Amino acid sequence: MLHVLVVLLLVSLSQGMVHFLLRPNWIRRVRLALTLFGLPYTVCTSGVRSAISCSSYPFSTGQTIRPITSSCYNLYMTSAWTMPSSSAPHVKSRCPQYPGSNIKRFPVPDDKVDWSQNWPQYKPVSYTDPSVAKKPAWADPDIGSFSPHFNTVDGAVDRTGFEGSYKVEEGKPLNPHGRTGLNGRGLLGRWGPNHAADPIVTRWKVDAKGVKIQHPVTKRPILQFVSIKRKDCGEWAIPGGMVDPGEQVSLTLQREFSEEALNSLSLSPSQKAKIHERITKLFKSPGLQVYKGYVDDPRNTDNAWMETVAVNFHDDSGDSVSELPLQAGDDAGQVQWVDVDSSFTLYASHSRFLELVAKERKAH
Secondary structure (H helix, E strand, C coil): CHHHHHHHHHHHHHHCCEEEEECHHHHHHHHHHHHHHCCCEEEEECCCCCCCCCCCCCCECCCCEEEEECCCCEEEEECCCECCCCCCCCCHHHCCECCCCCCECCCCCHHHCCCCCCCCCCCCEEEECHHHHCCCCCCCCCECCECCCCCCEECCEECCCCCCCCCEECCEECCCCCCCCEEEEECCCCCEEEEEEEEEEEEECECCCCCECECCCCCCECEEEEEEEECCCCCEECCCEECCCCCCHHHHHHHHHHHHHCCHHHCCHHHHHHHHHHHHHHHCCCEEEEEEEECCCCCCCCCEEEEEEEEEEEECCCCCCCCCCCCCCCCEEEEEEEECCCCCCCCCCHHHHHHHHHHHCCCC
16 A cells, blocks of 8 residues: 555655545555655545635535515525535634734644634634724624623624524633634624625626627526625625624615625715615515525634625616626725636635525526
8 A cells, every 4th residue: 555655645746745635544654654755744634624725615505495585675595505514614714814914823723623622732812903902883892891692682783693502601702613723803893793794796797789698618607796806805705794783684785785886975965866776676686695604704713703694686687786887985996797707716705605696596
């Protein structure tokens, strides 16, 4: 068996690092062979990713779709697309350097992510961004100066988790997906779950005659979605934002899209009225909820994390928002219609959300 490993090693020498996807009972043999050759290595067991990587994790699929309603639109919620939990440890939440700072996380390997794993050596870095520490209206005070009620609606603030109850230790909530190498709140305002809403607005890509354009390989029609370029990190993303205390998610979806993709805050009253009519028409149409739950976000910490509701609103006829001029709002550097394609890299788990939309719409 050793000679087979030697061949694999020689083939990979030019890469400087050898990566294996092996069953656990092979790992000891591989390490021995690598040590004999003096090579560096990264060994991953099946279903586990390196903490150095920042790629998104996969989704599992199913069949069930059921409609639900809200006061503002009909929402088709699908249980066909769910994020696996402990089987795929969060990755972007463990990226070495915390965004918008020079803070380095305490390194957390895959086998120590789960809180159930005893790890006396764990010493997470404590960090709360100065913008949060200044106690703006959208942020909680420090624990100790107030006593929040977790896993429930605490006054106007919803502190429930989309994936069920989370643990609280020494008065602080614990990230339900495990260790991140950093405690405190980082850039997030709320202790525990920070709820967001991500409106995925799509249309069909058409030619000059209005005929749907098909992808040359898959022969499926191409979807386009409204994408913004975030000012904080320079990555393209779905326009979205935080749910205000006491606000219905349906209103957050419409408000965030209007502010980030159409810059509604800077428009005149007549322009706002025109946009409001178009936007209301789209957001009252049936929406497809593609995900609701924890988000593998680089801003996450041991005590604060992102959760979102991602809903697709599709302008099938092209006469709703498709004709409106896109204009970036305060939080966006740029905004444009972008083809839905796997080669287009997006912020956090947004690429996966679009993959789900494309599958449900039977698009490329």
